[in-house]
Structure formats: C-alpha cells, structure tokens
Amino acid sequence: MITSLTEEQISTLIQKNLKEGNKTELQTILGQLHPYDMAIIYTNLPEDYKLKYLLQLSIPILADMIQELSQDDQISALQKLGKEKSGKVLDDMDNDDIASLLDQMSPEKIKQFLSGMKKEESSIVQDMMTYPSETAGRLMTNRFVWIRHYYNVREAVDKLKSFAEFAETINYLYVIDENRKLVGVVSYRDLLLADMNDTIKNIMFERVISVPLLTDQEEVARMIERYDFLAIPVVNDDGILKGIITVDDIIDVVIQEANEDIEKLSASGKSIDFETKPLIAAYRRLPWLVLLLFIGLVSGSIISSFEDTLSKVVALAFFMPMIAGMTGNTGTQSLAVVVRGLASKDIDMKTVIRLISREFAVAIIIGITCALLISMIAYVWQGSTVLGFVVGASLFITLIIGTMAGTIIPLILYKLNIDPAVASGPLITTINDILSLLTYFGIASYFIHHLMQ
Amino acid sequence: MITSLTEEQISTLIQKNLKEGNKTELQTILGQLHPYDMAIIYTNLPEDYKLKYLLQLSIPILADMIQELSQDDQISALQKLGKEKSGKVLDDMDNDDIASLLDQMSPEKIKQFLSGMKKEESSIVQDMMTYPSETAGRLMTNRFVWIRHYYNVREAVDKLKSFAEFAETINYLYVIDENRKLVGVVSYRDLLLADMNDTIKNIMFERVISVPLLTDQEEVARMIERYDFLAIPVVNDDGILKGIITVDDIIDVVIQEANEDIEKLSASGKSIDFETKPLIAAYRRLPWLVLLLFIGLVSGSIISSFEDTLSKVVALAFFMPMIAGMTGNTGTQSLAVVVRGLASKDIDMKTVIRLISREFAVAIIIGITCALLISMIAYVWQGSTVLGFVVGASLFITLIIGTMAGTIIPLILYKLNIDPAVASGPLITTINDILSLLTYFGIASYFIHHLMQ
Numbered sequence: 001m002i003t004s005l006t007e008e009q010i011s012t013l014i015q016k017n018l019k020e021g022n023k024t025e026l027q028t029i030l031g032q033l034h035p036y037d038m039a040i041i042y043t044n045l046p047e048d049y050k051l052k053y054l055l056q057l058s059i060p061i062l063a064d065m066i067q068e069l070s071q072d073d074q075i076s077a078l079q080k081l082g083k084e085k086s087g088k089v090l091d092d093m094d095n096d097d098i099a100s101l102l103d104q105m106s107p108e109k110i111k112q113f114l115s116g117m118k119k120e121e122s123s124i125v126q127d128m129m130t131y132p133s134e135t136a137g138r139l140m141t142n143r144f145v146w147i148r149h150y151y152n153v154r155e156a157v158d159k160l161k162s163f164a165e166f167a168e169t170i171n172y173l174y175v176i177d178e179n180r181k182l183v184g185v186v187s188y189r190d191l192l193l194a195d196m197n198d199t200i201k202n203i204m205f206e207r208v209i210s211v212p213l214l215t216d217q218e219e220v221a222r223m224i225e226r227y228d229f230l231a232i233p234v235v236n237d238d239g240i241l242k243g244i245i246t247v248d249d250i251i252d253v254v255i256q257e258a259n260e261d262i263e264k265l266s267a268s269g270k271s272i273d274f275e276t277k278p279l280i281a282a283y284r285r286l287p288w289l290v291l292l293l294f295i296g297l298v299s300g301s302i303i304s305s306f307e308d309t310l311s312k313v314v315a316l317a318f319f320m321p322m323i324a325g326m327t328g329n330t331g332t333q334s335l336a337v338v339v340r341g342l343a344s345k346d347i348d349m350k351t352v353i354r355l356i357s358r359e360f361a362v363a364i365i366i367g368i369t370c371a372l373l374i375s376m377i378a379y380v381w382q383g384s385t386v387l388g389f390v391v392g393a394s395l396f397i398t399l400i401i402g403t404m405a406g407t408i409i410p411l412i413l414y415k416l417n418i419d420p421a422v423a424s425g426p427l428i429t430t431i432n433d434i435l436s437l438l439t440y441f442g443i444a445s446y447f448i449h450h451l452m453q
Numbered sequence: 454m455i456t457s458l459t460e461e462q463i464s465t466l467i468q469k470n471l472k473e474g475n476k477t478e479l480q481t482i483l484g485q486l487h488p489y490d491m492a493i494i495y496t497n498l499p500e501d502y503k504l505k506y507l508l509q510l511s512i513p514i515l516a517d518m519i520q521e522l523s524q525d526d527q528i529s530a531l532q533k534l535g536k537e538k539s540g541k542v543l544d545d546m547d548n549d550d551i552a553s554l555l556d557q558m559s560p561e562k563i564k565q566f567l568s569g570m571k572k573e574e575s576s577i578v579q580d581m582m583t584y585p586s587e588t589a590g591r592l593m594t595n596r597f598v599w600i601r602h603y604y605n606v607r608e609a610v611d612k613l614k615s616f617a618e619f620a621e622t623i624n625y626l627y628v629i630d631e632n633r634k635l636v637g638v639v640s641y642r643d644l645l646l647a648d649m650n651d652t653i654k655n656i657m658f659e660r661v662i663s664v665p666l667l668t669d670q671e672e673v674a675r676m677i678e679r680y681d682f683l684a685i686p687v688v689n690d691d692g693i694l695k696g697i698i699t700v701d702d703i704i705d706v707v708i709q710e711a712n713e714d715i716e717k718l719s720a721s722g723k724s725i726d727f728e729t730k731p732l733i734a735a736y737r738r739l740p741w742l743v744l745l746l747f748i749g750l751v752s753g754s755i756i757s758s759f760e761d762t763l764s765k766v767v768a769l770a771f772f773m774p775m776i777a778g779m780t781g782n783t784g785t786q787s788l789a790v791v792v793r794g795l796a797s798k799d800i801d802m803k804t805v806i807r808l809i810s811r812e813f814a815v816a817i818i819i820g821i822t823c824a825l826l827i828s829m830i831a832y833v834w835q836g837s838t839v840l841g842f843v844v845g846a847s848l849f850i851t852l853i854i855g856t857m858a859g860t861i862i863p864l865i866l867y868k869l870n871i872d873p874a875v876a877s878g879p880l881i882t883t884i885n886d887i888l889s890l891l892t893y894f895g896i897a898s899y900f901i902h903h904l905m906q
Contacts, residue, residue, distance in 0.1 A: 032658075032659060032660040033660065034660070034662065034680055036679050036680050036681075157645055160642070160645060160646075161645070161646050171624050171641070171683070188624070188641040188642060188645060189613070189641060191645065192610055192613060192614070192641060192644065192645065193613075193614050205485075206485060207485040207486065207487070209487065221704075224704070225701070225704045225705070225708070226489050227487055227489050228489075228701035230624070230683055230700070247683070247700050247701075247704070248678075248681035248700075250704065251674075251677070251678045251700070251703065251704060251707060252678070254704060254707050254708060254711070255678070255707060255711070258707075258708070258711030258712075258714075258715075258793075259711075259793050261711075261715065262711075262714065262715060262718065262789050262792075262793055263789060265715065265718070265789075276811070277811075278811050278814035278815050278818065279818065281790075281811065281815045282814075282815045282818040282819050282822075285783075285786050285815070285819065286818075286819060286822060288782070288786075289779065289782060289783065289786075289819060289823060290822075290823070290826065292778060292779060292782050293775060293779060293823055293826065293827060295778075296772075296774050296775025296776075296778045296779060297775055297830065299774040299775065299778075300771035300772055300773075300774060300775055301771070303770050303771050303773075303774070304768070304771045307767055307768075310767055310770060311764070311767045314760055314763055314764045314767075315757070315760075317756050317763060317770050317773075318753035318754070318756050318757045319749075319753055320753075320756075320770075320773065320774070321749050321752040321753060321756070321773070321774075321777060321886060321890075322746060322749025322750055322752065322753055323749075324774060325745060325748075325749045325752075325882075325886070326742065326745060326746060326749060329741070329742060329745050330738075330742065333738050333741075333742075336715050336716065336718075337734075339715075340712050340715055358729070358730075358731050358734065361731035361735075362731050362734045362735045362738070365731065365732065365735040365739075366735050366738065366739060366742060369739060369743075370742060370743070370746055373743070373746065374746065377750065429778070433774060433778070437774075
C-alpha cells in the first residue's frame with residue numbers, strides 16, 4: 001500500500017522501479033497518484049530517468065500530468081516524447097492550457113507544435129487564439145458533454161458514459177436545442193436522482209447563466225464566485241454554446257489578478273516570480289524606476305525653486321521627508337481600498353459619491369489628528385510657534401490632497417476604462433510628492449519673515 | 454418566460470405580485486432564480502415588502518438565499534423571520550457560514566441566536582467555533598454525504614437520493630470505514646458510470662488527499678488550487694472524517710488573503726471596504742499613519758544632524774526626495790515579489806539563497822544604470838562633478854541596500870513564523886528612508902570641502 005508513504009519515499013520507489021524496469025509495480029504505484037504528484041515526481045527525477053518515466057504513462061494521464069508542469073517543463077517533456085506522441089498528448093490536453101502555452105511562442109514554433117495534432121483539435125486551439133487574452137474565449141475548454149433537450153435521462157447518462165474520459169470532471173451537463181443554442185443545465189446529481197425515463201427538458205434548470213466570448217476574465221471570476229458555480233458556459237452573440245470555463249481555472253485567474261494588482265500598486269513590473277532571471281527582472285523593473293527617478297527630480301526642482309526660503313530656514317528641510325511621506329501614505333491607503341473594491345464589484349454613481357464623501361471625512365479626521373500632533377512636536381523640537389503652525393497647516397492640507405488624489409484618480413481611470421491600478425501607484429506618489437512640497441514651501445514662504453524671527 | 458427579463462424587470466414583477474398577492478405567479482418566478490439573484494432582489498426591495506418576500510420562500514431556499522446577503526442583512530432577515538422560523542433556517546444553513554456570522558457577535562447574542570436551532574445543529578456550530586479562525590476546522594461544512602466502503606453502487610446512490618436536499622452540490626462522495634476513518638472517494642461520475650452492483654471499495658480512489666483540522670486556510674487553498682479539487686476532506690489526528698471544504702469557500706479565501714496582503718503592503722489597515730463608516734476607517738488607518746509620522750521625524754532628525762553640511766550645500770536637498778524615494782521603490786518592488794511568492798508556494802533554503810542572489814544581481818544592474826543616469830543629470834543641472842559623483846555613488850549604494858532590505862526582511866519574518874506582509878511595507882520604507890539619508894549625507898559630508906569649491 002503506497003497510501004501511507006511520503007512523497008519522497010514514493011519518488012525513491014519509482015526511481016528504483018524505473019531502474020529495474022518493473023512495469024507492473026510501476027503501474028500499481030502510478031495508479032494511485034494524482035497528476036499533480038506525478039508532475040512533482042517528474043520534476044525531481046534525474047534527467048536520464050525522465051523519458052523512461054513518461055513512457056510509463058498513458059496518453060490521457062500524460063495530458064493531465066503535463067498540464068501541471070511549469071511551461072518550460074511542459075515544452076521539454078513534449079519534445080522528449082517526439083512529434084507523433086506529443087501530438088496525441090496535445091490532442092488530449094485542455095485547449096485553454098495549450099493556448100496559454102502557445103501564447104509565449106513564436107508563430108514558427110506554434111506551427112511546429114500544432115503540426116502533430118489532429119486537424120480538428122489544432123483548429124479549435126487556433127480558433128481560441130483569435131480571442132484577446134484574459135477573455136472568456138481564451139479561458140474556455142471544449143472538453144464538456146452537451147445533451148439535447150429532448151433526450152431522456154437514460155440517453156444523457158449513456159452519452160456521459162461514452163465521453164467519460166473526455167469530459168472535465170465538473171458537475172453539470174449543458175443542454176442545447178436544435179441550433180446548438182444553450183437552453184438549460186442539469187447536474188450529475190439531478191441525473192442520479194431522476195427517473196431514467198424523465199425527459200431532460202422537464203428536469204433541467206432553464207435560467208442558465210452564461211457569459212459572452214469577450215467577457216473579461218475578472219468578470220467571469222466574479223460571476224463564478226458570486227453564484228458558487230463549478231463551471232460557467234460561454235456563448236457567442238447568438239446564444240450558441242462555444243465552451244465552458246471551470247472553477248479550477250478561475251482560482252488561477254483570481255490569484256493572477258491579485259498579483260497583477262500588487263505588481264501595479266508596487267510598480268514591481270510584470271510577472272516577476274522566484275524563477276525569473278536577474279537580467280529579465282531588472283529589465284522589467286527598470287522602466288518604472290527610471291520614471292520614478294525623473295519624478296524625484298521634479299520634487300527636487302520644486303525644492304530648488306524655493307532654495308531661497310530653504311537656505312534661510314534650514315529647519316524646513318527636517319520636516320520635508322515626513323510631509324511628503326505622509327501624503328504618499330494616505331494616498332496609497334485610499335488607493336488600495338479603491339483598487340481592491342473595484343476588483344470585487346461593479347460600482348454606480350451613488351457608490352462613487354458615497355465613497356468620495358467617506359474618504360473626505362476620513363481625510364479631515366486624520367488631517368486634524370496628525371496636524372495637531374506634528375504642530376506640538378515641531379514647537380517643542382524647534383521652539384518656534386510659527387514653524388509649528390506652518391508644518392501643521394501644511395500637513396493638514398496635504399493629507400486631504402493625498403487622500404483625495406488616492407481616491408479620485410483610480411476612479412477616473414476606471415471610468416476611462418483604464419485599469420485603475422495601472423499607473424496609479426507611482427502616479428499618485430508623484431502627484432502627492434509634488435503637491436505636498438508646493439503646499440509646504442508655499443505656506444513657509446508666505447510666513448518666511450515670521451519664521452526668521 | 455422570465456428567462457429573457459433583466460434583473461430590474463424581474464424585481465419590478467416580483468414587487469407587483471407581492472402587492473397583489475399572486476402566490477402561484479411568484480412561485481413560478483422564484484423557481485427560476487438563483488439564490489444570489491434572490492438575495493439581490495431582497496436587498497433592493499422596499500422595507501415593507503421584505504418580510505412578505507421572505508415568507509414566499511421555503512426553508513432550504515431561505516437558507517441558500519440568506520447566505521448570499523451581507524452579514525448585517527443576514528441578521529436583520531433572520532430577525533424578521535422570528536425565532537422559530539429563523540432557527541429552522543439556521544439548521545439548514547452551512548455551518549461554516551453560521552460560524553463566520555457568529556464570529557462578529559457577543560457571547561450573549563450568540564446564545565440567543567443558537568437557541569432556536571436544533572440541539573445537534575447548534576452543537577456542531579459551537580464545536581466549529583472552538584477551532585482558531587482561518588483554519589480548516591472553521592471553514593469546513595458537515596453538509597456532505599459519506600458512504601461505507603462495503604456499500605454497493607446502488608446503496609450509495611440511494612443514500613445520496615435520501616440526502617439530496619442536504620448535501621453540498623459537489624462532485625464526490627467520501628468513503629469511510631467502520632471507525633469513521635476516511636478511506637476513499639468516489640465521484641458522482643464514477644457512480645453514473647459504474648454497474649449498480651459494483652462494491653464501492655472496488656471503484657473508489659484510495660489515495661484521498663485530506664487536511665488536518667488546524668491547517669491554515671491559505672494552505673488549504675493551495676492544495677485545492679494545486680490538485681484542481683472541487684472539495685477537500687478534513688480529518689482529525691486519527692484520520693476520522695470531520696467535514697469537507699468546498700471550492701466556493703476557497704475562492705473567497707484566495708480573495709481575502711490577497712486583500713490582506715495588499716492591505717498590509719499599503720498599510721491601509723484591516724478590512725476597509727466601500728461600506729466602512731468614516732470614523733471606523735480613520736480609526737483603522739490612524740495607527741499606521743501616526744507610526745509613519747514618527748518615522749518621518751527620524752528621517753528629519755538625521756537631516757538635522759547634518760544641518761551643517763546641508764546649510765553649506767543647499768543643493769544637496771534637491772536630490773533628497775529622489776534618493777529616499779528610489780530606495781523605497783526598489784524595496785517595495787522586491788517586497789511585493791517575495792510576499793506574493795511566499796503566498797503561493799513553500800520555500801526551502803536553496804530557493805532562499807537563489808532568490809537573494811537573484812535580487813542582489815538585479816540591484817547591481819539597476820544600481821549601475823540609475824547611478825550613471827543621475828550622475829550625468831546632477832552634473833548638467835548643478836555643474837559640479839563632485840556633486841554628480843556624490844549623488845550617483847549614494848544612489849548606487851542605497852539601491853542595493855533597498856533591494857536587499859526588501860528581500861531579506863520578509864524572508865526573516867517568514868522564518869520567524871510572522872506573516873511577511875505584516876509590518877514589512879512601512880517597516881521597509883522606514884529602514885530604507887533612514888539608511889538612504891545616512892548614506893547620502895555621510896558621503897556628502899566626506900566630500901564637503903570638494904562640494905563647496
């Protein structure tokens with residue numbers, strides 16, 4: 001019984017059996033593993049055992065296992081298998097996984113890849129590639145079983161049986177009419193519970209929720225999350241069923257979208273993970289950094305235009321990092337609330353106005369608290385009432401500006417159909433830096449003769 | 454046919470029928486709605502229609518619908534129904550949803566709430582509340598159907614039929630032995646495909662993957678994501694099946710964990726969404742802001758200790774925001790990569806060393822590029838080679854410090870079993886601010902006599 005073994009023990013056992021060529025033993029072990037576990041074992045195998053291992057697996061199992069590998073490993077495993085066998089494996093893989101694999105390749109390589117596949121399978125994949133990435137059309141799979149509304153339960157179960165290997169293991173059968181239009185859905189459970197002679201039309205649920213081909217993947221994720229679906233059907237403009245999107249792909253979408261928001265908020269550049277090479281990571285981060293460098297210089301030139309004020313009261317420099325920093329911080333706080341809020345729900349004008357008023361109220365409360373605090377500190381530290389007033393008043397104003405910029409800018413970007421997280425992280429920091437320095441030195445210059453007393 | 458109506462039209466139609474008391478009409482409409490849609494309609498109904506609407510729904514439908522409401526609305530809907538009926542609804546609700554509802558309440562109120570429920574149901578909920586929040590024990594539901602390994606397929610289907618209303622609509626039946634130990638799993642599809650007389654033991658999949666009661670919810674999410682499961686069973690230390698966690702709850706976990714990471718990275722305070730009241734939002738954000746204010750003053754006091762250098766070369770102030778800002782930015786970039794990386798996989802020592810080396814290499818590349826750029830700019834702008842050198846050299850060093858702080862601090866927090874996102878956003882900004890100013894003014898003071906020429 002391998003049930004009680006650890007991953008590592010299983011891995012060693014497989015290596016031993018590969019070496020000795022014990023096929024029956026290997027089959028028994030592999031029969032009890034999940035594709036994900038098989039993939040982990042494959043990744044950890046020494047290079048010269050890898051092909052032997054792959055040859056132990058049947059085509060459908062290979063297809064499931066390869067989908068769990070990283071994209072680089074997927075390509076190398078398929079190459080190991082040779083054109084003919086890899087074509088068969090590709091025929092069996094989910095077409096959404098193939099599409100995302102091809103996404104990274106040159107047209108030349110794509111052609112070579114698809115050449116080993118069956119015509120009908122490769123044309124489905126090529127079809128999918130015509131939809132923009134991150135839309136329903138790119139996420140859907142054609143591995144599902146549809147039934148006609150005039151079938152009875154027995155016919156539906158028979159069809160399910162004959163396509164058993166083929167169908168994604170989700171819970172529903174989608175029902176279509178003569179024109180392939182989506183008209184209903186029945187769950188496997190409904191089938192188990194119904195009488196064999198019931199007509200599908202009578203047991204199906206008619207108000208099927210579906211998404212059009214061009215729906216953004218974030219919206220698809222929201223629907224599945226909202227309705228607790230295990231899958232959602234994708235239809236074209238005529239309501240014809242084109243594919244389904246399953247919940248496991250949606251979990252990946254949710255993670256990907258959250259990572260994208262974080263990347264954008266932190267200006268950390270696209271898709272850098274633990275595996276990314278240094279040169280590539282540097283290349284992806286540099287554009288933002290260079291932009292931010294110039295932005296920093298704008299702040300610098302504002303300071304330089306107040307050089308006169310600053311050289312007369314050097315103490316003004318002491319509070320500069322605090323004021324710029326605080327304005328940036330309140331901006332980022334509001335921004336994070338708005339960006340994540342927009343990711344999880346649609347908003348209307350009423351919500352927008354309520355949100356802006358709320359943030360304004362928050363800014364006033366925070367502004368008063370922090371301004372009083374810093375005025376006292378500045379007075380105690382530098383012994384100047386005027387300096388205390390200048391620093392406090394500046395902080396009060398810049399905190400309000402910072403909060404409002406962090407709230408309103410992402411809302412405007414959203415309204416303009418630009419992803420609100422896109423530029424707003426660095427954008428808001430910049431704007432806030434500049435506005436806060438202008439406010440601070442503006443107020444200070446106005447009171448300069450009092451400050452110098 | 455309501456299939457073709459919009460949400461709004463359905464809502465109006467329901468209001469009209471509620472007013473006129475057309476029960477049959479109402480039942481036809483409601484029969485075609487998803488619980489989520491029912492919940493939206495409920496939320497938008499005028500206050501005096503709400504109870505009438507609730508009374509149209511059967512207990513199981515009410516349970517499903519109420520789970521889709523916000524927690525405030527859940528409580529008010531249950532109160533509208535009165536103690537007896539709300540008790541029955543609670544009996545039917547998923548116990549993980551009840552547990553998360555109770556989580557917000559005083560012990561007094563919890564008691565009152567549970568008093569209407571059946572003893573066995575309320576004791577299950579009370580049992581769940583003993584597990585720490587964000588663990589498998591708190592997420593699991595007892596709404597699943599288990600079967601014995603010696604059943605045949607017919608007996609399994611019969612059991613499923615008799616518990617049809619009760620079971621979560623997932624795809625699996627979990628198999629237990631005489632001691633309630635989890636020994637296997639069969640999918641509904643397996644049941645449909647098998648012969649009615651097959652024994653479950655022969656068709657079940659034995660290597661069931663399960664999680665212990667105290668597993669962190671993030672780990673549970675990772676398992677479900679990894680294996681593309683629709684549900685995962687929860688077992689106690691003796692391997693006895695205690696409940697299951699379904700994929701729809703996991704999507705919520707993934708979203709919640711991502712939001713938590715963003716909240717912490719942006720120091721925006723716990724759980725502020727569009728609905729949070731201004732005072733509460735301000736109260737949750739202020740602690741970080743006050744902390745950051747004092748941190749800003751530390752930077753200020755560093756500047757003040759270099760007052761002499763600064764007052765001699767005021768131009769040094771022009772590059773201050775840029776240097777502090779850039780150091781903060783590279784730190785945040787590395788931090789975001791590490792925090793999200795840690796959220797999606799376990800790491801070993803090898804990965805840590807590779808990651809630190811990678812980030813160091815990135816820092817060198819970025820540091821050289823930005824330092825050369827800024828040296829030239831400083832030279833052209835201020836006409837001083839020495840200033841160009843001081844600014845460039847400072848930026849080179851602080852970028853390396855910033856990147857390393859952003860990489861190593863979250864890894865140390867992770868090693869100490871502290872959530873790496875916890876304090877590292879503001880923490881890293883602080884440390885980087887202070888280190889960058891020390892480096893900059895340190896180098897500048899050393900070259901001060903050259904700078905003054």
